[in-house]
Amino acid sequence: MLLFSISLLLLASNVFLVVLAFKSVDVRKTVGSALGRLGEAYSGNILAREVKRYTRSITVKMNLVERVELFLIDKSNIRHYLPFINFNTLVLLMICIFALVIKPIYNILIFVPSAFMISLLFAFVPVIILDLMARYNSENIRRKLAEFISILNRWCSVREDLFYAFEKSVDSGIGEPLKTFIRDMVIQVRRGIEPAEALDMLQLKVDNLQFRDFIINIKQNIRHRGDILKLLDNLENQFYKIEEEYNRRRISTYKDRMLTYFVMFAVLFIAYFFIKSNPQIEHFYFFTLQGKALLTFFSILYGAGFYLSLGIMKFKH
Numbered sequence: 001m002l003l004f005s006i007s008l009l010l011l012a013s014n015v016f017l018v019v020l021a022f023k024s025v026d027v028r029k030t031v032g033s034a035l036g037r038l039g040e041a042y043s044g045n046i047l048a049r050e051v052k053r054y055t056r057s058i059t060v061k062m063n064l065v066e067r068v069e070l071f072l073i074d075k076s077n078i079r080h081y082l083p084f085i086n087f088n089t090l091v092l093l094m095i096c097i098f099a100l101v102i103k104p105i106y107n108i109l110i111f112v113p114s115a116f117m118i119s120l121l122f123a124f125v126p127v128i129i130l131d132l133m134a135r136y137n138s139e140n141i142r143r144k145l146a147e148f149i150s151i152l153n154r155w156c157s158v159r160e161d162l163f164y165a166f167e168k169s170v171d172s173g174i175g176e177p178l179k180t181f182i183r184d185m186v187i188q189v190r191r192g193i194e195p196a197e198a199l200d201m202l203q204l205k206v207d208n209l210q211f212r213d214f215i216i217n218i219k220q221n222i223r224h225r226g227d228i229l230k231l232l233d234n235l236e237n238q239f240y241k242i243e244e245e246y247n248r249r250r251i252s253t254y255k256d257r258m259l260t261y262f263v264m265f266a267v268l269f270i271a272y273f274f275i276k277s278n279p280q281i282e283h284f285y286f287f288t289l290q291g292k293a294l295l296t297f298f299s300i301l302y303g304a305g306f307y308l309s310l311g312i313m314k315f316k317h
Helices: 002-024 029-054 064-076 087-109 112-123 125-158 162-169 178-190 195-206 209-224 228-249 253-276 279-287 289-309
Strands: none
Touching: 064 087, 064 125, 064 195, 087 112, 087 125, 112 289, 125 162, 125 178, 125 195, 125 209, 125 228, 125 253, 162 178, 162 209, 178 195, 195 209, 209 228, 253 279, 253 289, 279 289
């Protein structure tokens, strides 16, 4: 009866994680400068490929590699720090982590299916980090959006050309990651991509409702040749008020997402401590076929929670 109760408790904790996931659904100077030039060259090649890939239309359906590149690597702005990161290096890193942790985990669980599932979850740690970086970037850009529009407004007062203002804003202290995103967008336009499509790609990288509204207004202004100065004045005032309301309500999806991942990882260690605390429970889960089957089932539920929390289901474009 005790073992049955423990099993139900572990099952309930895993179901809770799945529900929580649904709800949750950002050497020195010389070497540094050399790495910087290497990074710029690499980024230039990536942007050139993006121009060829997206010039047809931004609505073309992406494959898995393109979605990971855009929604994890580009949105996290990880290339600003590690220029060589791409889909292949991310997969290689995950394979290395999996190979490092599977033996120790197997020694603990003594059952291949459970060890495989838990090791697979640890292999997704780089994806979790990129996802948190992307979420943090989105929040950071939202907080600085009104200030960024103010900078655009000042440059448009000098010369009423929006893309001139975008170009000049890069050197006006807007900070990362927006500086990299705007610079890439300007380069894409220079290399022949349609401005509206470059703006669409910029919007996807930021993935923020307020920034989406900003891009929609900018695209409409370009299309209908509206008064850009009046538009920027109105947007600046609007986003300052929105940010004040965010601060008043203390809204932060980044913190919620971080808490979700923390709870999910904590359950792993709590469950292990709980099982090891009683010899009978340990024997049941680690040395009987029924216990190993239950542990595998719980691991699958736990993996499903991780899958949903990472937002892979949202990779629709």
